Amino acid sequence: MLIDRQARIIEKKSWGNYYLFRIESPEIAGRAEPGQFLMIKVSNHLPPLLRRPISLHNAENGAVEIFFQVAGTGTRLLAEKEVGSTMDLLGPLGRGFTVEQKLKGQEVFCVGGGRGIAPLYFLARKLKKTGAKPVVFYGGRTKEDLPLTNKLKELGLEVMVSTDDGSAGFSGLVTALVGETLATRSPAFLYACGPEAMMENLAQLCQRKNLPAEFSLESIMGCGFGACFGCVRKIKRNGQPSYLKICQEGPVFGLEEIVWQEKENG
Numbered sequence: 001m002l003i004d005r006q007a008r009i010i011e012k013k014s015w016g017n018y019y020l021f022r023i024e025s026p027e028i029a030g031r032a033e034p035g036q037f038l039m040i041k042v043s044n045h046l047p048p049l050l051r052r053p054i055s056l057h058n059a060e061n062g063a064v065e066i067f068f069q070v071a072g073t074g075t076r077l078l079a080e081k082e083v084g085s086t087m088d089l090l091g092p093l094g095r096g097f098t099v100e101q102k103l104k105g106q107e108v109f110c111v112g113g114g115r116g117i118a119p120l121y122f123l124a125r126k127l128k129k130t131g132a133k134p135v136v137f138y139g140g141r142t143k144e145d146l147p148l149t150n151k152l153k154e155l156g157l158e159v160m161v162s163t164d165d166g167s168a169g170f171s172g173l174v175t176a177l178v179g180e181t182l183a184t185r186s187p188a189f190l191y192a193c194g195p196e197a198m199m200e201n202l203a204q205l206c207q208r209k210n211l212p213a214e215f216s217l218e219s220i221m222g223c224g225f226g227a228c229f230g231c232v233r234k235i236k237r238n239g240q241p242s243y244l245k246i247c248q249e250g251p252v253f254g255l256e257e258i259v260w261q262e263k264e265n266g
């Protein structure tokens with residue numbers, strides 16, 4: 001069942017280009033799962049015509065949270081909204097991450113690049129409740145790209161950060177930090193969300209280590225619920241390539257299912 005509601009912003013935080021909203025929406029919060037997303041109407045005027053897809057960053061106590069980076073017109077209009085104003089939310093949409101009971105007691109890696117950390121906070125909370133031991137890898141270009149580090153640590157998680165310029169944590173790409181850590185630790189599962197190149201690199205590491213994994217893919221989305229075919233992408237289902245709607249069948253897919261775009265184009 002799709003829920004389409006006007007919802008009120010009850011808290012707003014910002015760090016440079018990044019924003020976090022807490023939004024009152026008991027119906028959506030009560031049904032939300034990590035890895036699912038919302039389609040948000042960013043303006044009551046045209047343009048932009050289309051809603052924008054944003055992950056559920058958290059759902060707790062009758063409210064949902066979103067964490068986003070300004071990327072263009074739509075997200076800039078969203079960022080201009082203030083506490084007390086309302087916006088139209090459609091969701092929760094899509095298929096989220098799989099959290100199995102068998103992960104109880106096991107270490108699992110959650111890898112987020114930049115704004116890709118958004119759904120992993122909600123996921124790490126659920127993993128912790130299940131009894132798994134999530135280790136969060138949080139990568140950015142500079143330390144300014146890691147505004148959620150303390151929030152993640154406050155959950156009592158082990159958090160490893162990396163920056164491309166060495167301004168915080170490990171100096172280099174988050175994939176290199178994960179690769180280095182995999183040399184000494186053997187997690188039971190890896191979850192990731194971030195730029196496609198980062199996830200493709202992680203997929204190669206997982207294949208080499210025989211490590212099961214899930215990745216949250218991005219796509220341009222017109223509707224978010226299967227009506228427009230705007231998000232179709234080649235995915236291997238049961239070993240067979242087929243064209244699936246990312247918004248309905250994903251955005252989360254298993255390691256063996258994804259046909260990486262570079263391989264597709266190259």
Ligand SMILES: Cc1cc2nc3c(=O)[nH]c(=O)nc-3n(C[C@H](O)[C@H](O)[C@H](O)COP(=O)(O)OP(=O)(O)OC[C@H]3O[C@@H](n4cnc5c(N)ncnc54)[C@H](O)[C@@H]3O)c2cc1C
Pocket residue numbers: 037048050051052053054055056067068069070071072073074075076115118119217218219220221222251
């Ligand atoms: C399932 C899903 C979950 C997402 N979750 C988050 C999140 O939690 N936080 C966050 O910061 N961002 C998230 N995004 C990305 C976010 O949707 C885009 O940054 C946003 O739609 C850009 O809109 P814009 O009008 O600001 O930028 P535009 O000016 O429209 O474009 C800027 C860039 O964003 C891309 N883009 C434009 N429209 C879309 C669209 N509908 N879907 C995807 N990419 C688009 C364009 O190709 C371009 O590269 C998510 C995307 C998807 C598909």
Ligand code: FES
Pocket residue numbers: 220221222223224225226227228229230231232245246247248
């Ligand atoms: S966004 Fe319309 S079908 Fe997926």
